[in-house]
Amino acid sequence: GAGVSQSPSNKVTEKGKDVELRCDPISGHTALYWYRQRLGQGLEFLIYFQGNSAPDKSGLPSDRFSAERTGESVSTLTIQRTQQEDSAVYLCASSLVPRNEQFFGPGTRLTVL
Amino acid sequence: EDQVTQSPEALRLQEGESSSLNCSYTVSGLRGLFWYRQDPGKGPEFLFTLYSAGEEKEKERLKATLTKKESFLHITAPKPEDSATYLCAVQAGYGGSQGNLIFGKGTKLSVKP
Numbered sequence: 001g002a003g004v005s006q007s008p009s010n011k012v013t014e015k016g017k018d019v020e021l022r023c024d025p026i027s028g029h030t031a032l033y034w035y036r037q038r039l040g041q042g043l044e045f046l047i048y049f050q051g052n053s054a055p056d057k058s059g060l061p062s063d064r065f066s067a068e069r070t071g072e073s074v075s076t077l078t079i080q081r082t083q084q085e086d087s088a089v090y091l092c093a094s095s096l097v098p099r100n101e102q103f104f105g106p107g108t109r110l111t112v113l
Numbered sequence: 114e115d116q117v118t119q120s121p122e123a124l125r126l127q128e129g130e131s132s133s134l135n136c137s138y139t140v141s142g143l144r145g146l147f148w149y150r151q152d153p154g155k156g157p158e159f160l161f162t163l164y165s166a167g168e169e170k171e172k173e174r175l176k177a178t179l180t181k182k183e184s185f186l187h188i189t190a191p192k193p194e195d196s197a198t199y200l201c202a203v204q205a206g207y208g209g210s211q212g213n214l215i216f217g218k219g220t221k222l223s224v225k226p
Contacts, residue, residue, distance in 0.1 A: 004156070033213060042117075043157075043200070045213035056212060091156055101147060102214060104156035 002026065004105035006092050012111045013082055021077045021108045025094030032069055033095075033102060034077050038088045046090075049075065082112045115140045115205050119217035126191055126224050134186040134199055134220045142206030146184050147214060148177050149200040157200055191224045198222070 005024045013019050025032050034046040045059040049069040060066070064082075069075040079086055089109050093102035118137045126132055138146065145164050149157035161170045163179040170177050174195065176187040186199055198221045202214035 031212060035213075035216075040218075042216040042218040043202075043214070045215070048212040050212060059213065093156075101159045101162050103159060104149075106154075106156045 004092055004094055004103055006090075006105040006108050008108060009106065010109045010111075012113065014113050015084060016081055018078065018080045019082055019110065021079075021090050021110070023075045023077070023092030023105060025073070025075070025092070026103060028072075029094035029096055029103075030072055031095045031097060031100075031102075032075050033093045034067055034075070035091045035093065036088045037091060037107070043091065046077070079110075082110075084112050086110060087112045115203065115215050117201055117203055117215055117217035119199075119201050119220050121220060122218070123221045124223070126188075126222070128192055128224055128226050129190045131187070131189045131191070133188070134201075134222070136184040136186070136201030136217055137182060138184070138201075138203045140203045140205045140215070144204040144206040146179055147202045147204070148175075148184070148186055149202065151198045151200055151219070160199075188222070191222075193224045193226050196222055196224045 007022045030051045032049045035043040037043050047067045048056040064080045067077045089107040091104050091107045093104045095102045116139045120135045145162050147162050148160040150160055151157045161177040166181045168179050174189050178185050198219040200219045202216040204214055
């Protein structure tokens with residue numbers, strides 16, 4: 001079956017511009033997660049959606065970062081006024097329920113010039 | 114603070130030379146420990162979930178074990194196609210976000226023919 005998909009696969013932007021990253025989870029998966037992977041670092045949790053509950057935003061590094069999810073479907077991660085330190089691979093994952101294993105998409109590589 | 118430490122950072126093996134990767138963790142009530150494989154330019158691929166000390170799981174040349182403080186990923190008679198970065202992650206049971214995974218920085222495995 002189809003896995004988690006993300007778009008775009010690569011994004012190059014200029015400092016100060018806004019970017020939107022998209023994630024399509026596996027159909028039927030109620031939980032959706034965003035992570036960031038900087039070069040040489042482990043994956044950092046950003047935000048977590050579970051069904052219709054309020055999202056857990058505890059990992060968002062600043063108020064320039066926000067995310068939305070439409071029901072149990074597509075999610076978008078928005079970074080406003082991008083900075084060079086935002087350069088990283090942004091990974092989306094979904095799971096059937098929160099305690100289950102998470103399945104990851106291929107990621108979006110963001111480069112801020 | 115919940116934390117995951119993986120060692121070694123990098124491991125070079127000859128084809129057929131068995132070895133183990135270590136994942137030490139500190140977590141407020143372990144809900145689960147997860148092993149992933151990540152190839153360059155791709156998202157992490159799920160391998161195993163372990164829930165309680167003493168549990169073991171196997172898949173082809175890989176075997177994962179769990180104690181109260183650490184997990185090992187044993188690789189028996191590795192092949193060049195086993196070359197990848199292996200990631201360990203834990204899911205906490207108490208406090209903070211109970212959905213997201215806390216990742217180590219990974220062990221980069223290279224298997225030479």
